[in-house]
Amino acid sequence: MTDAAEDVRPLLRVRQVREFTDAPVDPAALDAVADAARWSGSSRNSQPWRFIVIREPATLRALAEAGLPQTRSLATARAAIAIALPTEPGRRVVHGYDEGRAAERMLIAASLLDLAAGIAWIRSEVRPAVAGLLGLPQDRFVRTVVAIGHPTDAARKPKSAPGEARLPREETVFSERWPG
Template identity: 30%
Template sequence: MFLKQIQTRRSIRKFTDRSVDKEIIDQLIEAALRAPSSRDFRPWRFIVVDQPDLLAKLADAKPHGASFLKNAPLGFVVCGDPDGSDVWVEDCAIASTFIHLAAHDLGLGSCWIQIRKRDRSPDKTADAYIKELLDIPDNMAVESIIAIGYPDETKSGHSKTALAYDKVFFNHFGKAMP
């Protein structure tokens, strides 16, 4: 059940050595391509990366929050075409989420790595570094990388009592739930 998947979903950053079979990768690709997009423009591009040397280099795209990718067997680099849609960021974010949730449903763990608006160093963005590495055309932008693999850590879903119900209002902003 979909809600069960959402209740148990967490970001997983530790992976076993087990590789991800092609049929499973195919299902992740299909999930990404089934994501909704504004006016159905589909401004995304997905680069499926399974070469360990490339994953290790991608793990170095930014100084914090990406290093675990070098131990993942698989990464989905999610790019968007800013000329293809004015809301490519939203479209790419939704597709990234679809990949993350599909991975969980397939028994995999995954974690979003933010690339857009992140710097690799004072004079190079993470986006520019990845574009060079993967031959991505200049007119594209990299939104995220989803690191994927079989989980080597166990995390419980967030308990219902820990959810931020104080951020939910009824009818007017600031009006608490009845």
């Protein structure tokens, strides 16, 4: 592997984890993940997000129950960070873009800290229950909760055969023009 490819390998190791051990998450690590998120870039630097750091087991489990199956990772997560966005209808796409940037940063930060994380998507019909659990004001909603913890051995195992986790390079990366 070239040096450049080796340098970006920590990013390639970032994976979605949905099952966590009982080991607690260091509060300083959780703060570092939240800081990585709030330093994400956003459209016109509007920073539309607010991040709710959740450590209370009862809240984590209630979130898991509310949004199954997408929220199953929260059944074992020791912590989570919810992204609260404004409900402004005209800004939906741009806020979603910014939200994705922050969510991925949290997954990367967790991985760099030897933690693991996963995205739990809150379906629209589940959002009122989540708003109630998190005490959101009327003008905010949560679509993404990032589950955080230490991965179980099973969760650490590769989910696919070597080389099969992603489409092959030649099918996804093109030079100069669409091929054909």
